[in-house]
Amino acid sequence: xxxxxxxxxxxxxxxxxxxxxxxxxxxxxxxxxxxxxxxxxxxxxxxxxxxxxxxxxxxxxxxxxxxxxxxxxxxxxxxxxxxxxxxxxxxxxxxxxxxxxxxxxxxxxxxxxxxxxxxxxxxxxxxxxxxxxxxxxxxxxxxxxxxxxxxxxxxxxxxxxxxxxxxxxxxxxxxxxxxxxxxxxxxxxxxxxxxxxxxxxxxxxxxxxxxxxxxxxxxxxxxxxxxxxxxxxxxxxxxxxxxxxxxxxxxxxxxxxxxxxxxxxxxxxxxxxxxxxxxxxxxxxxxxxxxxxxxxxxxxxxxxxxxxxxxxxxxxxxxxxxxxxxxxxxxxxxxxxxxxxxxxxxxxxxxxxxxxxxxxxxxxxxxxxxxxxxxxxx
Amino acid sequence: xxxxxxxxxxxxxxxxxxxxxxxxxxxxxxxxxxxxxxxxxxxxxxxxxxxxxxxxxxxxxxxxxxxxxxxxxxxxxxxxxxxxxxxxxxxxxxxxxxxxxxxxxxxxxxxxxxxxxxxxxxxxxxxxxxxxxxxxxxxxxxxxxxxxxxxxxxxxxxxxxxxxxxxxxxxxxxxxxxxxxxxxxxxxxxxxxxxxxxxxxxxxxxxxxxxxxxxxxxxxxxxxxxxxxxxxxxxxxxxxxxxxxxxxxxxxxxxxxxxxxxxxxxxxxxxxxxxxxxxxxxxxxxxxxxxxxxxxxxxxxxxxxxxxx
Ligand SMILES: Nc1ncnc2c1ncn2[C@@H]1O[C@H](COP(=O)(O)OP(=O)(O)O)[C@@H](O)[C@H]1O
Ligand SMILES: [Mg+2]
Numbered sequence: 001x002x003x004x005x006x007x008x009x010x011x012x013x014x015x016x017x018x019x020x021x022x023x024x025x026x027x028x029x030x031x032x033x034x035x036x037x038x039x040x041x042x043x044x045x046x047x048x049x050x051x052x053x054x055x056x057x058x059x060x061x062x063x064x065x066x067x068x069x070x071x072x073x074x075x076x077x078x079x080x081x082x083x084x085x086x087x088x089x090x091x092x093x094x095x096x097x098x099x100x101x102x103x104x105x106x107x108x109x110x111x112x113x114x115x116x117x118x119x120x121x122x123x124x125x126x127x128x129x130x131x132x133x134x135x136x137x138x139x140x141x142x143x144x145x146x147x148x149x150x151x152x153x154x155x156x157x158x159x160x161x162x163x164x165x166x167x168x169x170x171x172x173x174x175x176x177x178x179x180x181x182x183x184x185x186x187x188x189x190x191x192x193x194x195x196x197x198x199x200x201x202x203x204x205x206x207x208x209x210x211x212x213x214x215x216x217x218x219x220x221x222x223x224x225x226x227x228x229x230x231x232x233x234x235x236x237x238x239x240x241x242x243x244x245x246x247x248x249x250x251x252x253x254x255x256x257x258x259x260x261x262x263x264x265x266x267x268x269x270x271x272x273x274x275x276x277x278x279x280x281x282x283x284x285x286x287x288x289x290x291x292x293x294x295x296x297x298x299x300x301x302x303x304x305x306x307x308x309x310x311x312x313x314x315x316x317x318x319x320x321x322x323x324x325x326x327x328x329x330x331x332x333x334x335x336x337x338x339x340x341x342x343x344x345x346x347x348x349x350x351x352x353x354x355x356x357x358x359x360x361x362x363x364x365x366x367x368x369x370x371x372x373x374x375x376x377x378x
Numbered sequence: 379x380x381x382x383x384x385x386x387x388x389x390x391x392x393x394x395x396x397x398x399x400x401x402x403x404x405x406x407x408x409x410x411x412x413x414x415x416x417x418x419x420x421x422x423x424x425x426x427x428x429x430x431x432x433x434x435x436x437x438x439x440x441x442x443x444x445x446x447x448x449x450x451x452x453x454x455x456x457x458x459x460x461x462x463x464x465x466x467x468x469x470x471x472x473x474x475x476x477x478x479x480x481x482x483x484x485x486x487x488x489x490x491x492x493x494x495x496x497x498x499x500x501x502x503x504x505x506x507x508x509x510x511x512x513x514x515x516x517x518x519x520x521x522x523x524x525x526x527x528x529x530x531x532x533x534x535x536x537x538x539x540x541x542x543x544x545x546x547x548x549x550x551x552x553x554x555x556x557x558x559x560x561x562x563x564x565x566x567x568x569x570x571x572x573x574x575x576x577x578x579x580x581x582x583x584x585x586x587x588x589x590x591x592x593x594x595x596x597x598x599x600x601x602x603x604x605x606x607x608x609x610x611x612x613x614x615x616x617x618x619x620x621x622x623x624x625x626x627x628x629x630x631x632x633x634x635x636x637x638x639x640x641x642x643x644x645x646x647x648x649x650x651x652x653x654x655x656x657x658x659x660x661x662x663x664x665x666x667x668x669x670x671x672x673x674x675x676x677x678x679x680x681x682x683x684x685x686x687x
Contacts, residue, residue: 012481016470023469023508213465217524219431220459221482222451375450378392378432 004224013223013231021235027201035193035243039250042189053137055079056100058086063111065152065167069122072148073104078137091125101127101134102141114149114166121170134173142169186251187338188311190244191331194270195277195305198240202281203294205232206373211291216377225373229366233278240274241267251342260345269337269355276330276358279365286372305331333357382407382532382563383428385439385446390423390432398423399586400437405565405579407531410558412577413567416675420586421567422462425534428565429459442531453532455483458525462536462567464517468510472501472520475509476527483528491527499523515546522550526557533557535566539573551576571668580667582674589674594667601670602641604662606649607634611658618656624648627672638669 021028055073059066073079079102084090094100105123113120122145126134149166206228209215218228244267251257280301288294306312308322309331315323326332333354340346340354383405390398398420405411413421426432428441430450439446441453466475476495480488496505499519504512509520518538525533535554539547551573554564558578566577574580575594582590582597590597603626608619616635619628624640625648637660639645646662653660 006484008484009482012478015481016467016474016478019470019474020467212468213461213463214467215465216431216461216463217465220429220454220457220461221479222454223482224451376431376433377426 005226009223009227010231010234013227014234017232017235021239031197031201031239031243034197035247038189038193039186039247042185051077052080053078053101053134054099055081055102055104056084056091056094057081058084058091058103058105060086060108061106061110063109065111065114065149066106068148068152069106069145070104072144073141076140076144078140095125095127102137110167114153117166119166119168121168123170123172125172138171145169186247186255186257187342188335190247190251190270190338191273191309191334192306192311193243193247194240194274194334195331196302197243198236198274198277199281199284199298199301200295201236201239202233202278203284203288203298204291205282206285207288207291207294208285219375219377225370225375228373229282229369233275233282236278237271237274240278241271244270244274257342259342261341261347265348265351266338266341269334269341269351269358272355272358272362273330273334276362276365279362279369280330283365283369283372286369286374305329308332310335327357328361330358330361380407380443381405381440382409383411383439383441383565385428385437385441387437388424388427388434388439389436390420390427391435397586398427398583401583401586401588403439403581403588403591405563407563408558408561409578410554410564410566410576412574412580413565413583414569414574414580414671415567415583419584421583422536424583425459425536425565425567428453429457429534430454431459455528456530457532457534458528458530459534460521460525460536460538462540464509464521466509466517466521466524469508471506471508472496472512473505475520476524479524480527485528495523495527515542518542518546518550522553526562531562533562533564533566535564537567537569539568539570547573571666571671574667582671584675584678587678589678590670598665598667598670601665601673603638603665603669603673604641604645605636605638605665605669606645606660607663608637608649608653608658608660609634611635611656615656615658619652622648622652626676627669636663636666638665638673 057070057073059070070081074081084094084100084103091103091105094103103125105125107120107123110120110122124138124141126138146166153166206215209218223231248259248263252259281298284297284301285294288297304325308318308326309315309329310318310326311331315326315332318326337346337351337354340351344350381404383403385404386402388398388401388403389396401420401424403424413424415421423432427434428446430446430453434447442456444452444456446453467478470478473492473496476492477488480492485491496502499522501516501519501523504516509517512520522535522538525535533554539550542550547570554566555576558564566573568574577594579593580590580597581588590600592600608615608628610633616628616630619625619635619637622639624644625637626639627637629636637645637649639648649660
């Protein structure tokens with residue numbers, strides 16, 4: 001039997017952990033409950049279809065086509081239209097105060113140019129800080145503006161309806177130029193759920209043994225720190241992986257998130273990411289004096305993860321210092337990888353740098369954890 | 379005979395205070411050594427240092443021929459340790475706890491050995507009960523079973539019978555003698571005098587210092603005490619006996635007062651005069667281990683007080 005590492009001892013640890021997880025229904029409930037609740041909250045919150053969005057209209061044209069479009073917007077449930085005076089200052093004002101989610105500008109001579117068949121542009125500016133809020137309204141606007149114009153062009157100008165649209169809708173997204181869509185959130189949620197549950201679960205691992213007094217038995221046994229760590233981490237890799245399968249199924253079946261890239265690749269990356277989070281939690285548990293402290297440390301890690309990783313706010317929109325912190329968090333890299341694989345179909349080479357960052361994080365955290373684990377009670 | 383435990387100058391400090399202060403201890407192989415001392419005297423701390431659970435601040439020695447500082451991992455493989463406080467997993471069943479211990483120790487033919495241990499300890503009916511739901515006596519049996527599964531050569535038992543009923547204690551000690559007969563060395567801490575008398579040798583510590591070491595007879599003889607039984611007499615007699623200069627302790631056992639005190643002729647002289655005056659009988663008795671411990675305790679307390687002054 002090897003002195004420092006034996007599979008038999010590791011399996012003993014793992015099966016012991018599984019027995020204990022099974023005997024602890026609240027914890028088990030948390031592992032199933034957190035992904036479920038988050039998925040429903042975030043998933044349906046983003047899926048909800050916000051109506052009556054404040055919309056400011058600058059009508060520099062005052063012609064029939066422009067008015068028809070405005071009337072159609074008003075009639076639809078999506079927009080609550082108010083007219084504002086012409087001029088950039090008024091637009092800036094409306095956005096800055098949050099008075100308007102959209103500013104629609106009907107340029108001068110719009111109607112005349114439509115009738116002449118010149119395809120003028122109707123300018124739509126959107127406050128896209130919350131892309132989920134604007135996406136549906138924008139696509140509705142596209143449809144209803146075309147329909148309104150078509151009605152207006154009936155009769156003598158019917159010929160114009162043929163072929164291309166009578167005017168162009170030029171959408172300009174402010175604050176969030178990437179125009180991230182709802183699809184970004186469900187894959188991101190996977191990373192958030194994993195960070196939360198994995199760190200919290202393992203940060204209790206060692207403190208619980210210490211608080212219940214079982215550490216003395218564990219230390220009196222011929223187990224190496226490495227075996228204890230792996231034994232405590234591996235069961236949760238399996239559980240985390242189940243969570244992933246669950247979220248991915250929901251993403252596909254409920255939210256119809258596209259899955260462009262390789263799911264095998266995603267699975268492999270996910271295991272590394274789960275392990276990194278577990279290692280962080282385990283490190284906390286070797287440092288914390290009691291379970292409460294460990295959970296507090298867990299939250300201390302979780303908060304920046306959710307705020308600065310690009311899940312909550314667009315990463316490029318954050319100040320420099322926040323980006324630096326964000327780069328050091330595994331969730332940041334995982335979000336890029338998941339979005340890359342699912343939405344853009346990224347392959348191995350494209351995600352390699354981010355994967356390397358997560359792996360480095362895993363290595364450092366694991367190293368600290370094994371070093372911190374004390375073989376004695378003092 | 380070789381020594382299973384041989385340590386010298388063993389010292390442990392917590393926050394600058396020497397909780398175990400330069401203890402020399404040796405236990406021969408196959409022997410049962412009783413480890414006695416008042417609460418907080420450093421018994422648990424000493425045992426923990428012996429099996430590598432606490433770092434040794436000073437001193438050196440061997441357990442089973444292995445260096446206690448360097449070979450803690452090897453000692454853990456060959457020693458069994460039963461903690462003072464129950465420290466198995468309360469959310470696992472009896473069988474699961476034993477199975478875990480057996481797997482970690484790489485016990486060959488594990489299933490059979492666990493089944494055998496369950497049978498031997500009379501745990502069969504409770505094998506699927508959660509350890510946390512067992513009563514004190516059963517927890518103690520389970521803990522003992524877990525600590526001997528891997529057939530250790532050295533068994534360290536820390537107050538294994540605290541809070542256990544007399545019948546269970548007797549069974550427990552029969553088992554321990556069984557282990558010793560198989561060649562296992564046992565170090566067992568206890569507060570019970572009757573248990574101490576069932577040990578091959580005893581060590582007594584107080585305030586972290588080793589005060590006596592040897593067989594029961596040696597320890598009693600070493601105390602230099604004399605003892606006597608005083609019979610008859612009315613209420614208040616015991617207070618007056620205690621007031622005699624040569625008397626250290628006087629304890630009532632029903633109508634008989636057991637007296638221990640200054641050796642040589644001092645106690646006899648004091649008692650003769652006193653009993654004649656009171657009109658009661660007295661006769662010499664063998665001093666007990668308890669007399670010796672109380673004497674040692676009192677002496678060390680005086681030493682501590684002098685040291686502090
Ligand atoms: N981890 C520790 N930190 C500080 N003091 C301790 C620690 N463990 C034990 N002590 C102190 O050391 C002394 C001896 O304790 P212990 O060895 O448990 O005594 P015993 O087992 O003989 O009752 C006690 O005063 C106790 O408070
Ligand atoms: Mg103790």
